[in-house]
Amino acid sequence: MTATIIDGKAFAATVREKVATHVARLKDEHGITPGLAVVLVGEDPASQVYVRSKGKQTVEAGMKSVEHKLPADTSEAHLLALIDELNNDSSIHGILVQLPLPKHLNEDLVINAINPAKDVDGFHISNVGLLGTGQKSMVPCTPLGCLMMLRDHHGSLSGLDAVVIGRSNIVGKPMAQLLLGDSCTVTIAHSRTKDLPDVVRRADIVVAAVGRPQMVPGDWIKPGATVIDVGINRIDAGAGKTRLVGDVEFDSASRVAGAITPVPGGVGPMTIACLLANTVTACCRMHGLAEPEGLTA
Numbered sequence: 001m002t003a004t005i006i007d008g009k010a011f012a013a014t015v016r017e018k019v020a021t022h023v024a025r026l027k028d029e030h031g032i033t034p035g036l037a038v039v040l041v042g043e044d045p046a047s048q049v050y051v052r053s054k055g056k057q058t059v060e061a062g063m064k065s066v067e068h069k070l071p072a073d074t075s076e077a078h079l080l081a082l083i084d085e086l087n088n089d090s091s092i093h094g095i096l097v098q099l100p101l102p103k104h105l106n107e108d109l110v111i112n113a114i115n116p117a118k119d120v121d122g123f124h125i126s127n128v129g130l131l132g133t134g135q136k137s138m139v140p141c142t143p144l145g146c147l148m149m150l151r152d153h154h155g156s157l158s159g160l161d162a163v164v165i166g167r168s169n170i171v172g173k174p175m176a177q178l179l180l181g182d183s184c185t186v187t188i189a190h191s192r193t194k195d196l197p198d199v200v201r202r203a204d205i206v207v208a209a210v211g212r213p214q215m216v217p218g219d220w221i222k223p224g225a226t227v228i229d230v231g232i233n234r235i236d237a238g239a240g241k242t243r244l245v246g247d248v249e250f251d252s253a254s255r256v257a258g259a260i261t262p263v264p265g266g267v268g269p270m271t272i273a274c275l276l277a278n279t280v281t282a283c284c285r286m287h288g289l290a291e292p293e294g295l296t297a
């Protein structure tokens with residue numbers, strides 16, 4: 001069997017188009033421009049690349065983009081004051097504080113200072129609780145993107161066995177909640193899971209989010225299963241070069257799986273597309289307007 005490749009790059013483009021269409025309608029019919037504020041503390045090169053990309057795509061979708069770049073030694077009080085200002089700014093509907101923060105800043109405290117209605121990352125404890133109890137919330141972008149691709153591929157996910165490998169607050173846990181919300185039978189596996197290969201072999205859906213390059217080989221995959229690879233790992237490719245690989249061994253897995261996301265070009269592009277979707281959703285909710293269809297959980 002050769003797996004269908006789930007093209008995240010193309011899918012993300014359709015999500016961005018839907019967002020742009022909805023943004024245009026919000027402007028035309030209601031005079032509202034959704035606004036996203038991204039806060040970056042320090043000079044982490046990877047974070048700078050992400051933030052630039054977020055700003056560019058926000059503008060391309062017709063939205064307002066604001067970037068706050070603060071020095072690495074910014075005090076907690078200063079950062080909290082900025083968040084308070086953005087919470088009270090009616091032109092801003094989404095606030096994202098890029099993680100990781102420098103060590104002297106308390107991430108939980110900072111994230112929980114964001115107005116939950118503007119928390120487009122879905123990391124605020126209120127949104128975590130709402131998602132966990134099956135209520136309307138802001139949903140973390142990466143798992144939301146994975147869910148969209150799974151729904152698109154399968155139609156209904158009801159009754160399917162899903163194994164999520166990885167238990168992070170950003171991906172693993174919310175992914176499991178979303179799959180449960182779509183009536184999957186969900187297992188969260190992690191570094192201490194016994195007989196991990198056998199656990200994964202039971203799954204109709206495997207979501208790998210551990211951050212270990214090519215950790216999941218093809219012989220762990222049930223024939224015909226759908227594999228969503230969240231990992232983005234840079235490895236040595238010899239001759240002084242590097243290349244990006246996922247948490248799944250793509251070549252062997254794609255000979256067994258029914259469908260698989262590649263790295264790069266799978267989950268990655270969906271994350272920012274879902275950030276834009278969340279910003280529009282937040283804007284609509286704040287104004288009591290109909291939410292865009294197909295862009296929320």
Ligand code: GUN
Nearest residue numbers: 096097098099100121141
């Ligand atoms: N750093 C890496 N991924 C993310 C994300 O999804 N949101 C935020 N805020 N920071 C990140």
